[in-house]
Structure formats: C-alpha cells, structure tokens
Amino acid sequence: MSFPFDLLPIYALYREAKNATSHFYRFLCYYKILEGIYSTLRKQLFESARKLGIPIVTQKEVIPEHPELRGCPTGKGRNNSAKCQAARHETYHT
Numbered sequence: 001m002s003f004p005f006d007l008l009p010i011y012a013l014y015r016e017a018k019n020a021t022s023h024f025y026r027f028l029c030y031y032k033i034l035e036g037i038y039s040t041l042r043k044q045l046f047e048s049a050r051k052l053g054i055p056i057v058t059q060k061e062v063i064p065e066h067p068e069l070r071g072c073p074t075g076k077g078r079n080n081s082a083k084c085q086a087a088r089h090e091t092y093h094t
Contacts, residue, residue: 006044010036 010033017029049056 006041010041 013029013033013036017026017033020026020029046056
C-alpha cells in the first residue's frame, strides 16, 4: 500500500478537527486544510500535470448567493426592518 506523504499535514489537521471539542478550533483546522490544498497542493498538482503533458480543465469557482452574505434578503442592504426580518424568516423556515 502506497501512502502519499505529501498529504500528511492535511491528514493531521483533519484528525485534529475531528477530535476537537471547540467549534472554533475545528473551523480553524478545516480552514487550514482548505488553505493548504488551494495554496500549495493545487499548484504542485498543476505543475506535475504540465510536466507530464496532462491537460487539466478548470472551472470558475463561484461562491453561491446567500442572504446572510449580502445583507437583507430583499436586496436592500443590511437592515433590521420588518420587511427584512420577514424575508429572513421566510428564507430559513420554508
């Protein structure tokens, strides 16, 4: 069985996250995993593929729209008006 030693830090952080009792520390571990994958491992993968002549097709990475990320679900900015509160309630309870 071959073991990818390049991924040891990722596996270690995953184990830390699974064993963590703090939600904040768990989130930090998962964040560091993603950071490691996107900043280091991904570049190495693309370089290795280019050297071997393997084409990699990428897709645009998009964060989907979400009412909490944009403010008021009615599109009027961050607001605690009755209209925005009703829109939030409808978003989460439908």
